[in-house]
Amino acid sequence: MDQASSLRQKVQESGEASNARVIAVTSGKGGVGKTSLSVNLAMEMAALGKKVVIFDADFGLANVEVMLGIRPTHNLLDLIHNNKTMPEIITKGPMGIGFISGGSGVSELASLDKNSIKLLITEMVKLDKMYDVVIIDTGAGITDSVMEFVMVSPEVLLVVTPEPTSITDAYSLLKVLRRKDDFNPLYKSIKVVSNRITEDDEGEEIFGKINTVSSKFLNTKLEYLGSVPQDKSASLAIIEQKPVVSAYPNCQATKAIKELAAKLLDNEQEEYKKKDGIAKVFLDFIKFRKRSR
Ligand SMILES: Nc1ncnc2c1ncn2[C@@H]1O[C@H](COP(=O)(O)OP(=O)(O)OP(=O)(O)O)[C@@H](O)[C@H]1O
Numbered sequence: 001m002d003q004a005s006s007l008r009q010k011v012q013e014s015g016e017a018s019n020a021r022v023i024a025v026t027s028g029k030g031g032v033g034k035t036s037l038s039v040n041l042a043m044e045m046a047a048l049g050k051k052v053v054i055f056d057a058d059f060g061l062a063n064v065e066v067m068l069g070i071r072p073t074h075n076l077l078d079l080i081h082n083n084k085t086m087p088e089i090i091t092k093g094p095m096g097i098g099f100i101s102g103g104s105g106v107s108e109l110a111s112l113d114k115n116s117i118k119l120l121i122t123e124m125v126k127l128d129k130m131y132d133v134v135i136i137d138t139g140a141g142i143t144d145s146v147m148e149f150v151m152v153s154p155e156v157l158l159v160v161t162p163e164p165t166s167i168t169d170a171y172s173l174l175k176v177l178r179r180k181d182d183f184n185p186l187y188k189s190i191k192v193v194s195n196r197i198t199e200d201d202e203g204e205e206i207f208g209k210i211n212t213v214s215s216k217f218l219n220t221k222l223e224y225l226g227s228v229p230q231d232k233s234a235s236l237a238i239i240e241q242k243p244v245v246s247a248y249p250n251c252q253a254t255k256a257i258k259e260l261a262a263k264l265l266d267n268e269q270e271e272y273k274k275k276d277g278i279a280k281v282f283l284d285f286i287k288f289r290k291r292s293r
């Protein structure tokens, strides 16, 4: 058995039932609210009884650690270079949310040797056992590593705002995805979240635009998860380095995010079939990284 298939078997043997649900949060244009949504959805899913960890693959300025007001001491590469174990590199945030910093690790994943990959995947299998949900904050733009995380995650939240460039960039992202040989629309669930809307129907309108183009030209059907209104409390919370759902529990943005989280967990039955787990997602990610080098 070659290395890849023996690892794959290991991942499968780890048991589908205990695999984490993996959700990649992405967008075409940057700055549309991916990190805020990742953090606040994690908080609300935790409030609904789920064990949630956020993997930060985003090197933007307002990243997860800033938003949660925590300072991680380790990152992904410590698993490989510093003999750390998965539990040791996870920083604990509010509501028991775990946080893993990708550090520069994400770009290095393509150059790992076989033993390092084996070590990494063995630790990732632990993550599947420890958590119910893994949220990957992919960072901005249609870069290779963002696209690869989108490719390999069974579930994707595509964040858009009413800005025209956000909508066209979301469409571009889908187009790039569609062109990839390994993209299988049947296997993937892409859910659109409209953020910063200012009128009631605006969220669905935005979704309608993207979905029409996407189903006509890309043969990819999207789902509409819902919307979050433009809300001053959301930007105040960022300045205060607190998740809006805890800093402003009664504001409009919080109400909307609670609904999104509940809807995501409502889907659990259907999503279950797609639960490949985070170890498998990372194994696929490394495969794509190596191939695109
Ligand atoms: N619903 C909202 N209402 C008001 N402001 C919002 C809302 N959502 C996000 N913002 C604002 O948008 C800014 C960008 O949000 P965030 O950092 O989450 O975006 P991002 O997509 O992760 O950005 P990047 O692409 O740089 O990683 C935040 O600083 C916040 O002030």
Ligand SMILES: [Mg+2]
Pocket: 034, 035, 036, 058, 060, 062, 063, 137, 139, 140
């Ligand atoms: Mg971000």
